Amino acid sequence: MRRRRRSAQEDHIESAYLANAADLLSYFGRRVQIPADAADLLSETFLVAWRRGDRMPAEPEQARMWLFGVARRVLANAARGAIRHSDLTHKLRAHLETLPTEHVDTETLDIRAALDAIPADQSELVRLVLWDGFTLPDAATILGISESTARGRYQRARTQLRELLREHEYEWRTP
Known part of the structure; x- marks a missing residue:
């Protein structure tokens, strides 16, 4: 079986990951309540980087700033999602409270x-x-x-x- 040759973009993303993942994980860790969420957000950040790797600057410091910008947007999206989830949960709870309770014999x-x-x-x-x-x-x-x-x-x-x-x-x- 032939191995596929890695592209320069893949190498660049891997280098950016190795250089910045620990700092990005700390960034998320200071902003979320649950430590596992920080790891999920880091994963989401690099998924975006993978999908949009052609937009990542070539210079390492610029790539770092770009990744932190992506991380900030990923965090904002997660916060909006949590608010929507909470709002829907409250609406559902309020609706369920209006339903008659089932008698359990x-x-x-x-x-x-x-x-x-x-x-x-x-x-x-x-x-x-x-x-x-x-x-x-x-x-x-x-x-x-x-x-x-x-x-x-x-x-x-x-x-x-x-x-x-x-x-x-x-x-x-x-x-």
Whole structure:
């Protein structure tokens, strides 16, 4: 297999990264609450640099200033996104508070407890089929498993749930 020869632009971006990444990470670290966000913002900055590398000045100090300009815009975009996210969250919370609350009876709590007691891959399959209304093949696709695997898990889940719910005198009902 032939290796592709790197371009001068790729070399330039790599050099700019090596020379400035630590300072840019510190720049972001002083401006965000969560340290992992600083790393994400650094990554986004160099993604922009990669996409627009033809605009990066060739001179190292000018490239550094260009990268910090990109970083400032990336940070501003992230802040605007956080504000939009917060606004939407508040609107959704306000809407949900106006909806009537669903009555959760003892039977529902017992069923949830039984679902929590079986393996997670089985309980999620049961939830997708019985609560969310998906067919078994559709649920298998959502979970990224084969239909035959889904059928086996579903059968095992039914058996285990039947035993768990029998203790509470509920009968398993197939939809």
